[in-house]
Amino acid sequence: MFPQSIVDFYAANQELLWLTTLVADLGCTLLLYRLFGKAGLQVAIATAIILANLQGPKLTVVFGLQTSLGVIFYSSIFFATDVLSENYGKAAANKAVRMGFAVSVIVLLMLSLALLYLPSSKPDTAEFSSSIHNAFATIVNFTPRFIFGSLLAYYISQHFDVWAFHQIKKFTAGRWLWLRNNLSTMSSQVVDTLIYSLVAWWGIVDLRTALALGAAKYIFKLAIAMIDTVFIYWARRLYRLGHPAEAS
Secondary structure, eight states: OOOHHHHHHHHSOHHHHHHHHHHHHHHHHHHHHHHHTHHHHHHHHHHHHHHHHHHTTOEEEETTEEEETHHHHHHHHHHHHHHHHHHHOHHHHHHHHHHHHHHHHHHHHHHHHHHTSOOOOOTTTHHHHHHHHHHHHHHHHHHHHHHHHHHHHHHHHHHHHHHHHHHHHHHTTTOOHHHHHHHHHHHHHHHHHHHHIIIIIBTTBOHHHHHHHHHHHHHHHHHHHHHHHHHHHHHHHHHHTTOSOOOO
């Protein structure tokens, strides 16, 4: 998809690739909000949870830490729910959480059904079809365990995030958006990371490795929470200026 020069550049600069991906992910979420308003954030949450679940098993090393690629996309969900909480209230944020949960269940069901189809045995496409089927099976066979862990962690931690966001907002009388954005995400990500690491990774790897993966993910999530603070202020400004294209 990308020119070889870009592939080579990012192969040698994985940390810069992580930052580029994060900015692109948050930027796309903000763009969806700008174009479609509240519905755009709901779409962003559904898209992010699908990407996080499908790419969760892929491990990489960034800044010397081994982590799952899904952490980038999953963390943007917290950004989107915080924007919903800030601009539309607790009920809207919780509704989006439930929508994301429903989308994950549907994706799991459809992917599982798709895997039941046998690859084509026609001579002219059999080899290609078999290779695609096997590659697809590798991803989807991981999916149920990772999605179950993600669903459980997602449902509990996201509701906690919304609750914590509004508790902090109430305690600070609506001041200091940066504080409620960061504290709600940091605290809820502890819950999310612990549940996900134990359910998704323990058994595939030993407990120590599962917790190490979780700790690395949490470090990245803390960094993402701080970086997305700039984006949440942009989102609030868009809302106050009446820029989001709300559906009629």
